[in-house]
Amino acid sequence: xxxxxxxxxxxxxxxxxxxxxxxxxxxxxxxxxxxxxxxxxxxxxxxxxxxxxxxxxxxxxxxxxxxxxxxxxxxxxxxxxxxxxxxxxxxxxxxxxxxxxxxxxxxxxxxxxxxxxxxxxxxxxxxxxxxxxxxxxxxxxxxxxxxxxxxxxxxxxxxxxxxxxxxxxxxxxxxxxxxxxxxxxxxxxxxxxxxxxxxxxxxxxxxxxxxxxxxxxxxxxxxxxxxxxxxxxxxxxxxxxxxxxxxxxxxxxxxxxxxxx
Amino acid sequence: xxxxxxxxxxxxxxxxxxxxxxxxxxxxxxxxxxxxxxxxxxxxxxxxxxxxxxxxxxxxxxxxxxxxxxxxxxxxxxxxxxxxxxxxxxxxxxxxxxxxxxxxxxxxxxxxxxxxxxxxxxxxxxxxxxxxxxxxxxxxxxxxxxxxxxxxxxxxxxxxxxxxxxxxxxxxxxxxxxxxxxxxxxxxxxxxxxxxxxxxxxxxxxxxxxxxxxxxxxxxxxxxxxxxxxxxxxxxxxxxxxxxxxxxxxxxxxxxxxxxxxxxxxxxxxxxxxxxxxxxxxxxxxxxxxxxxxxxxxxxxxxxxxxxxxxxxxxxxxxxxxxxxxxxxxxxxxxxxx
Numbered sequence: 001x002x003x004x005x006x007x008x009x010x011x012x013x014x015x016x017x018x019x020x021x022x023x024x025x026x027x028x029x030x031x032x033x034x035x036x037x038x039x040x041x042x043x044x045x046x047x048x049x050x051x052x053x054x055x056x057x058x059x060x061x062x063x064x065x066x067x068x069x070x071x072x073x074x075x076x077x078x079x080x081x082x083x084x085x086x087x088x089x090x091x092x093x094x095x096x097x098x099x100x101x102x103x104x105x106x107x108x109x110x111x112x113x114x115x116x117x118x119x120x121x122x123x124x125x126x127x128x129x130x131x132x133x134x135x136x137x138x139x140x141x142x143x144x145x146x147x148x149x150x151x152x153x154x155x156x157x158x159x160x161x162x163x164x165x166x167x168x169x170x171x172x173x174x175x176x177x178x179x180x181x182x183x184x185x186x187x188x189x190x191x192x193x194x195x196x197x198x199x200x201x202x203x204x205x206x207x208x209x210x211x212x213x214x215x216x217x218x219x220x221x222x223x224x225x226x227x228x229x230x231x232x233x234x235x236x237x238x239x240x241x242x243x244x245x246x247x248x249x250x251x252x253x254x255x256x257x258x259x260x261x
Numbered sequence: 262x263x264x265x266x267x268x269x270x271x272x273x274x275x276x277x278x279x280x281x282x283x284x285x286x287x288x289x290x291x292x293x294x295x296x297x298x299x300x301x302x303x304x305x306x307x308x309x310x311x312x313x314x315x316x317x318x319x320x321x322x323x324x325x326x327x328x329x330x331x332x333x334x335x336x337x338x339x340x341x342x343x344x345x346x347x348x349x350x351x352x353x354x355x356x357x358x359x360x361x362x363x364x365x366x367x368x369x370x371x372x373x374x375x376x377x378x379x380x381x382x383x384x385x386x387x388x389x390x391x392x393x394x395x396x397x398x399x400x401x402x403x404x405x406x407x408x409x410x411x412x413x414x415x416x417x418x419x420x421x422x423x424x425x426x427x428x429x430x431x432x433x434x435x436x437x438x439x440x441x442x443x444x445x446x447x448x449x450x451x452x453x454x455x456x457x458x459x460x461x462x463x464x465x466x467x468x469x470x471x472x473x474x475x476x477x478x479x480x481x482x483x484x485x486x487x488x489x490x491x492x493x494x495x496x497x498x499x500x501x502x503x504x505x506x507x508x509x510x511x512x513x514x515x516x517x518x519x520x521x522x523x524x525x526x527x528x529x530x531x532x533x534x535x536x537x538x539x540x541x542x543x544x545x546x547x548x549x550x551x552x553x554x555x556x557x558x559x560x561x562x563x564x565x566x567x568x569x570x571x572x573x574x575x576x577x578x579x580x581x582x583x584x585x586x587x588x589x590x591x592x593x594x595x596x597x598x599x
Contacts, residue, residue: 056480082482090480096473099466107470108481110463129463172482 006033008069009176009207010055010086015064017050017231024050026231027064032176037198037208039222039239041215043251046228048211049091052178055209056088057081068176083113085175089165089182091211095153101142102149104164105133108171117173133171140167140197159190166197176207183214191217219243227251270597277591298590302540303450310442320438324510326550327445328354331452331503333527333534333542335496341537342460343492344472346399348407351523353500354507355410356383361505362429362514372433376505383501388494395489398475407524414519428515432508445506449543452499457539459495468492526550533574535581544582 010032017025024047032038040048053059055066057078065074073081096104108114109129138144140163148156153164162182169177179198183191191214198221202208212218219225219239226236229251235242242248280291313319332350339345360379364370370378394405417423424430435441459465468488470478475485508514526549527542534545552570556563578585 058476058479077484078476078479079482079484082480087482088480090476094474094477096470096477098469098473103466104470106463106466107478107483110467111482113482168477168481 006035008032009034010209011065011067012051012055013065013067015051015054015066016062017047017054017059018062023231025054025061028228028231028233029064030226030233030236032207032209034207035202035205036224037202037210037222039218039225040209040211040228041213041218041225042228042234045230046251047231048228049180050231051228052088052180052209052211056086056178082172082174083111085113085172086178087169087172087174087176088178089162089169089180091180091184093158093161093165095156095161095164095168097152097154099153100150101153101156101160101164102130102133102137104153105136105167105171106130108168109133111172113172136167136171137164140164140170141193142167158185159187162186162190162194163197170201174206176209177201178209178211180211181213182210183212183217195221215243267596267598269594271588271592271594273592306446306450307443310439310446317438320442321510322551322554324442324445325507326546327449328503328507329523329526329530329550330449330543330546331499332523333530333546334449334453334456334539335499336527337531337534337536337539337542338456338460339492339496340531342465342472343468343489344398344475345395345489345492346403346406347496348403348524348528349409350500350527351519351521352406352410352413353383353387353497354504354523355413355518356387356497357501357504357506358508358514358518359423359429360386360501362432362508363423365433365509366429366431366514372435372509376502376509379505380498380502383504384494384498387497387501388490391493391497392486392490395486395493410519410521410524414516417516424515426516428513430513432512432514434509434512441510448502448506453539453543456495460539464491529571531581532571532579533581535583535585535587538581538583538587541581541583548582 008031012031013029015025015028016023028047028051030038040051042048050059054061057073057076057080060075065072067073068081068084068086071084073084073086095101096107099106106129109132134142134144134149137149142149142160142163148160153161156164162185166177166179166182169179182198183194186194195217198208198210202221210218210222222239224236225239225242227234227242227245227248234247234251235245237245276291276294279285279287280295285291285295309323310320313323332354335353336347336350339347357379360383361372361375364375364378365372390409391406394402397405418426435444460469467478467483468491470481471485471488471492478485478488504518508518526546530545530549531542532545533548534541534543536542549567549570553563553567556566559566574581
């Protein structure tokens with residue numbers, strides 16, 4: 001993979017988090033390199049979402065450090081981390097239900113990060129946010145001329161809500177997007193249209209972390225895969241190598257069949 | 262009233278859709294459709310001091326109604342657009358009232374200066390005081406906000422500061438009843454239409470995002486505490502203006518400014534008028550406050566009437582008057598086969 005040439009974007013060292021006596025994360029370390037797609041897999045309750053929460057500041061880790069580029073972002077407030085360009089989707093989708101789909105994007109577009117970056121289409125310092133919002137939604141698979149972008153988020157089906165989550169991240173013009181199970185709950189055909197989107201984001205220079213249960217689709221897009229089990233990092237490496245690893249097979253034993261449906 | 266085999270379907274009126282964009286200016290019916298309800302409201306409120314020009318008591322009531330209306334609009338804004346249930350509206354009234362009393366009666370500033378200064382200073386002080394509670398959500402924020410007026414009332418009482426139980430007397434009144442009436446009416450209308458505009462601007466959408474789900478706002482790189490502080494600043498500014506105006510109206514600032522009435526009435530008005538519409542809060546106040554004045558002759562029994570009205574509304578029309586009216590205005594209903 002030529003890791004020596006790539007710049008590390010996120011460096012996690014010795015991350016530990018426990019809830020009472022239960023360790024959700026035990027001494028997890030990894031490095032995310034620029035332009036990579038890192039897949040994180042593991043059985044239910046293995047600490048994947050906790051890891052994301054710790055990296056993006058939604059939870060404060062009990063031990064360990066998180067660096068974004070050269071900056072220590074351990075325990076920084078979530079909005080400050082997002083402002084640096086590390087953004088995330090939520091596993092349980094969190095759209096603004098009372099707003100139309102395209103108005104959902106006004107909120108990231110209003111954020112200090114986007115206002116500072118400027119340079120949006122539509123003239124002015126940040127252009128007309130409504131136009132930009134519809135542009136982004138079109139990019140992510142909402143048909144511009146249909147009524148879908150203008151419908152209330154509460155009336156959209158799951159497939160569109162997942163896209164809306166992703167669109168909310170992209171609107172922030174991030175450097176790192178952390179996707180928490182964007183494929184789950186989607187039909188095969190919906191996933192088939194989501195995969196090119198992920199690849200497109202990578203081509204546009206974004207670095208991605210994908211937490212996923214859909215192994216087949218994940219292995220299509222991910223450069224590297226990391227396996228967690230009960231808060232422990234079991235292994236990390238190329239997808240082909242990881243899937244042949246004995247320890248990984250052991251963790252997944254008994255339900256790999258269903259995961260790959 | 263669902264019957265077997267059919268249900269009610271609601272469809273937007275054609276004219277509502279035609280007036281939603283730039284096409285609203287395409288013809289007189291569309292313009293009329295948009296302007297008529299607003300015109301009725303504005304003209305109706307502006308004409309009140311004229312209608313009651315020979316009834317000074319009721320003219321005073323109109324002023325009080327407007328004060329409650331501003332509080333209700335601020336409550337509706339915080340509760341239904343930002344997600345902060347503020348049970349301590351009277352804190353804003355008391356703060357604005359006492360500040361203007363100090364500025365006017367003790368420092369000698371004219372009301373033209375003391376009211377705006379009390380408004381801004383009151384908003385700053387309440388925002389700073391509420392800042393530590395802003396990470397709280399829902400019922401927790403509600404409980405803390407309920408405490409603030411009680412704390413201040415007891416502090417003034419216990420330490421006998423700011424006139425103690427007698428209050429501060431000797432504030433300047435308004436030079437004439439027309440000034441008094443139209444100042445508060447115009448400000449109320451500005452507040453109403455200003456906030457209605459604000460919640461649909463980009464900043465307002467961010468505030469509504471905080472109510473819908475604050476986690477996603479955080480993930481979008483926006484500080485939720487900043488948004489809430491901004492909303493509290495706006496709402497407390499409105500409340501402090503109302504309080505400052507009220508104490509100049511009474512020419513007195515006392516402990517009754519922290520009374521529970523100022524906290525409870527806005528909630529009741531919002532429930533009756535319809536939450537989330539802003540104008541509903543105003544209409545609710547225009548029903549409830551005069552009603553409680555009318556029932557004054559029943560003495561303590563008026564609380565019973567009052568409670569009955571509230572209970573009836575919550576049971577039979579929990580959506581509120583304005584939500585119902587807006588639906589009837591914008592949509593028609595028809596029965597369709599299931």
